[in-house]
Amino acid sequence: MLQPIYMDSHATTPIDPRVLEAMMPYLTNHFGNAASSTHLFGEHAKDAVDIARGQVAALIGCSEEEIIFTSGATESDNLAVKGIAYRYRDRGNHIITSTVEHHAVLDSCEALEESGFDVTYLPVDRYGMVHPQQVEDAITDKTVLISLIYVNGEVGTINPIAEVGEIAEKYSILFHSDATQGIGKVESDVNELKMDLMSFTAHKMYGPKGIGALYVRKKDPPIQLYPLLHGGGQENNIRSGTLNVPGIVGFGAACELCKGEMAKEAKRITALRAQLYHELSKRIDFIHLNGHPIQRLPGNLNLSFEFVESQSILSGLKEIALSSGSACNSDSVEPSYVLRAMGVKDELALGAIRFGLGRYNTAAEVDTVVERIASQVARLRELSPLYEIAQTENYVTAIPENGEKA
Numbered sequence: 539m540l541q542p543i544y545m546d547s548h549a550t551t552p553i554d555p556r557v558l559e560a561m562m563p564y565l566t567n568h569f570g571n572a573a574s575s576t577h578l579f580g581e582h583a584k585d586a587v588d589i590a591r592g593q594v595a596a597l598i599g600c601s602e603e604e605i606i607f608t609s610g611a612t613e614s615d616n617l618a619v620k621g622i623a624y625r626y627r628d629r630g631n632h633i634i635t636s637t638v639e640h641h642a643v644l645d646s647c648e649a650l651e652e653s654g655f656d657v658t659y660l661p662v663d664r665y666g667m668v669h670p671q672q673v674e675d676a677i678t679d680k681t682v683l684i685s686l687i688y689v690n691g692e693v694g695t696i697n698p699i700a701e702v703g704e705i706a707e708k709y710s711i712l713f714h715s716d717a718t719q720g721i722g723k724v725e726s727d728v729n730e731l732k733m734d735l736m737s738f739t740a741h742k743m744y745g746p747k748g749i750g751a752l753y754v755r756k757k758d759p760p761i762q763l764y765p766l767l768h769g770g771g772q773e774n775n776i777r778s779g780t781l782n783v784p785g786i787v788g789f790g791a792a793c794e795l796c797k798g799e800m801a802k803e804a805k806r807i808t809a810l811r812a813q814l815y816h817e818l819s820k821r822i823d824f825i826h827l828n829g830h831p832i833q834r835l836p837g838n839l840n841l842s843f844e845f846v847e848s849q850s851i852l853s854g855l856k857e858i859a860l861s862s863g864s865a866c867n868s869d870s871v872e873p874s875y876v877l878r879a880m881g882v883k884d885e886l887a888l889g890a891i892r893f894g895l896g897r898y899n900t901a902a903e904v905d906t907v908v909e910r911i912a913s914q915v916a917r918l919r920e921l922s923p924l925y926e927i928a929q930t931e932n933y934v935t936a937i938p939e940n941g942e943k944a
């Protein structure tokens with residue numbers, strides 16, 4: 539039996555044992571409801587939530603009252619996009635976003651279109667990046683919200699968020715960013731990044747699943763949101779529902795660990811990624827790097843292997859957790875919408891693999907992954923007539939002229 543290797547950190551991350559340790563009392567003895575203010579059980583829970591709120595706020599440079607706990611980034615994105623659109627409807631009905639957002643933003647925007655909003659979906663360049671000028675050009679006197687992803691979850695590209703925030707500020711338009719893949723991995727201060735609202739989630743940063751947050755700026759002037767969930771009035775009447783105390787405690791602990799360890803961890807993971815890219819490039823020809831070569835999340839490597847389909851590569855590597863860029867429907871394999879939006883040709887998009895390096899990956903694991911991928915690609919290419927032709931001089935590769943070659 540081969541030892542399993544987890545290299546899919548953009549999908550989710552394991553809980554850090556230190557996070558679990560912090561959560562355990564709140565899963566057992568301290569089970570109180572943080573809203574039960576008349577007894578000690580409730581007080582214990584409330585105190586723990588207050589501490590965690592401080593830890594979460596400290597990681598992103600905001601104040602505690604600016605954090606709203608949610609069930610994860612999907613809910614945070616929905617709350618930000620719909621909550622702003624509904625609250626400020628009298629100001630305008632236009633929203634600017636991009637074609638490479640997570641579906642939590644894209645589908646929220648589509649839902650708003652059904653109720654009369656206009657949405658501009660900005661295209662991206664070949665690295666998956668939106669440029670500030672595009673945002674400025676799309677603004678109209680009806681624009682109420684700009685929502686732009688911070689770090690792309692597929693290709694790792696980091697958008698020029700601070701510049702976009704500056705434009706939003708200049709035109710007094712609210713600015714939300716889905717920062718799910720960046721928080722805890724790259725230094726992020728909401729004031730420096732000029733964000734008004736920001737979504738993030740614990741399970742991408744070694745915390746538990748089912749808990750996330752929305753940062754909502756409270757000053758100059760405070761931002762209001764129309765709630766998605768009505769009920770007991772928790773979280774300042776913006777997000778009703780009994781607080782998930784163990785989840786919140788775990789989220790807080792995960793944030794504190796990231797704050798302390800992020801810089802060192804990013805260096806180590808960047809070195810592992812360099813090793814992975816370098817070794818794969820030595821062993822395999824016709825490789826294409828997807829995403830930005832520099833403005834990129836440390837743990838992300840997204841490569842297309844020409845002449846083979848990533849689903850075929852991965853189906854022979856069950857013990858290694860990686861992600862293909864394509865999605866399987868009932869009767870077909872669809873290339874990723876992100877790679878398509880970047881202009882990556884279908885034959886390359888179908889050969890894309892996303893490597894997501896994280897806290898627990900080692901250099902030895904990278905070596906194993908290189909070995910296994912290289913032999914799998916070689917085996918599949920033996921069956922490819924196109925690859926055979928490619929060995930001759932006249933072959934024109936699908937890899938773009940000015941594309942990043944390994």
Ligand SMILES: Cc1ncc(COP(=O)(O)O)c(C=O)c1O
Binds near residue numbers: 610613615640740750
């Ligand atoms: C960019 C981005 N936004 C939102 C989400 C959804 O997060 P959650 O699983 O916490 O709802 C994800 C998770 O894949 C993501 O990568």
